[in-house]
Amino acid sequence: MSKTASFKPIRKAVFPVAGLGTRFLPATKSIPKEMLPVVDKPILQYAVEEAKKAGIEHFVFVTGRGKTVIEDHFDIAYELEQTLEQRQKTDVLDRLRSDLPEAGQISYTRQQSPLGLGHAVWCARDIIGNEPFALLLPDMLMKSDTPCLKNMMDLYAEKGGNIISVEECAPEDASKYGIVQFETESDGAMKITDMVEKPAPGTAPSNFFINGRYILQPEVFDLLGEKKRGAGNEIQITDAMLRLIKDQEFHAVTFTGQTFDCGSRLGFLQANLAYSLDDSDLRPQIQKMLENLNDENQPQKRHAAAS
Numbered sequence: 001m002s003k004t005a006s007f008k009p010i011r012k013a014v015f016p017v018a019g020l021g022t023r024f025l026p027a028t029k030s031i032p033k034e035m036l037p038v039v040d041k042p043i044l045q046y047a048v049e050e051a052k053k054a055g056i057e058h059f060v061f062v063t064g065r066g067k068t069v070i071e072d073h074f075d076i077a078y079e080l081e082q083t084l085e086q087r088q089k090t091d092v093l094d095r096l097r098s099d100l101p102e103a104g105q106i107s108y109t110r111q112q113s114p115l116g117l118g119h120a121v122w123c124a125r126d127i128i129g130n131e132p133f134a135l136l137l138p139d140m141l142m143k144s145d146t147p148c149l150k151n152m153m154d155l156y157a158e159k160g161g162n163i164i165s166v167e168e169c170a171p172e173d174a175s176k177y178g179i180v181q182f183e184t185e186s187d188g189a190m191k192i193t194d195m196v197e198k199p200a201p202g203t204a205p206s207n208f209f210i211n212g213r214y215i216l217q218p219e220v221f222d223l224l225g226e227k228k229r230g231a232g233n234e235i236q237i238t239d240a241m242l243r244l245i246k247d248q249e250f251h252a253v254t255f256t257g258q259t260f261d262c263g264s265r266l267g268f269l270q271a272n273l274a275y276s277l278d279d280s281d282l283r284p285q286i287q288k289m290l291e292n293l294n295d296e297n298q299p300q301k302r303h304a305a306a307s
């Protein structure tokens, strides 16, 4: 494996969407978790838009059984478009059309069994080829003015190598995440020296956790191809990165926006609230609804309502 950083452009992004979404059953029995809506857009579309804004030209989806609705979502829906045209719903139609990547910009491959995130990424190896790529976990919804991946691309342009996005957490929460150890370079950049998956309480090397956005060199595929099982008996991307870091540089970008873990019920609900409060039509009604809810939860009001 080469020690030199590659500055080849990042053209392609991988979106692993083959997971079972067990934390969201029964909703995810027949609907992919990644297609659940945050306000009026599927979770996955937020990640695709983030990648598009960061300059990604090709979108690679690693899907699985029961996920074909994802392919339909990123395709032209002729009958729907025709009906919208007849009804002169041009705003909705324009939005639908502008959301679509161009023909030939999307590839799909299948992970036949959900053997873990690392295995899902490995399934994209032939489509990515010998070039660095972005990896976005779509259920981590990143809300910010500048897309998280854009900041990572900017750092990549300076440093090359591998880049991961990190975020600060409360020290007591560090044991829930993959945590990085780092040193600060003379230009202020964070150079990662180690990573620990879910460190025991009080042992975390920092409070910065890996939050679901990566720029990786293609050598990671060789390591993933060894199919070594890690935590949960799954093939883990963190294990491959831990080996890659011995030969290649990893830098981190600190994400300062809001991250919503839409793979968890609470994160999903929080994302829906945060995005609906951003919508000028919904905001006043949501605020009123929240005030009312709060009022109804006051003990004297509950008593009054019951009597």
Ligand code: UTP
Residues within 6 Å of the ligand: 016, 017, 018, 019, 020, 021, 022, 023, 024, 033, 034, 062, 111, 113, 114, 115, 116, 117, 119, 120, 137, 138, 139, 263
């Ligand atoms: P998660 O671990 O959050 O997804 O993976 P999951 O396994 O579907 O969720 P739970 O824990 O059962 O509720 C993060 C991302 O990686 C994908 C998932 O689809 C999700 O977008 N993934 C995970 C795969 O594509 N394949 C896998 O084998 C595992």
